Amino acid sequence: MSTSTLNPSTLNPLNSSALNGPTTAQKRKALWMVVAFTLLASVAQVLIKTGANALNRIAPGAAVAVTLGPLHLHISATIVAGLASPALIGGLALYGIGAAMMVLALQHGELSVLYPVISLSYVWVAILSVAIFHEHMNMFRVAGIAVIIAGVAILGRSGSR
Amino acid sequence: MTTPASSIAWVIFASFIGSLGAVGLKAGAKNLQLSITALAANWRLHAGVAGYLISWVFFVLGVKTGDLSILYPMVSLSYIWTLFWSKWFFGEPLTRGKFAALGLILAGVALLGLGNR
16 A cells, blocks of 8 residues: 555545545455345344334324324324334334445446345345245245346456455 | 236336335445445445335335235346346447356246245
């Protein structure tokens, strides 16, 4: 790494890839950040699914009466429960963190390389569906997982040259 | 469970909007500066996030009723859109590796959709 103070990449490290093009190390890091995003997004999906399932058990017509000064509101009990649901809040928080990682990854990586890596979230959700929701692993799922991983591996190699 | 045309339409529309959201995120990431004011002013980033949220709502609406073996592959349409947006908006090269990877991923998502029956 150049120690010259005239090297543009030392002037603004955040935008060095805009000046010189991203390094292989930066591209590899971007790829792994997207993989991390898919893991967060999948856990978030499971949390949100869990929270939503709990909401489905609430009577659809039930409402909570809320008085704000002169205003008398009837807010759906489903919405009130949703706003207070730790699973839903946790899921959205994880999604938010994941989205931030995705944006940081896109700084140095190509969209056409990084975006399809998001398909890994389908792999994680399939695995989690079997592990947590007791669904069945079948040949289609096994084949789908293998094929997606193969596709992502190609992107990983082409994206970090 | 038969898949209504409305579900398919929602999911196709969701994948289109989602791909545009990705374009917004990439455009916002290119000039990313990590200060509160710069982030607040980064309208491309906000457009990208909005696109993603909207596409997620449409996706949930679509997936509520319908066979995932049909709906899953529709979602992978967003990968196709994004590949061409990346060339159109950002000049990224369309390499054989990217097409090969895309083909594998589309097939894999379709297989997972069948596995979700």
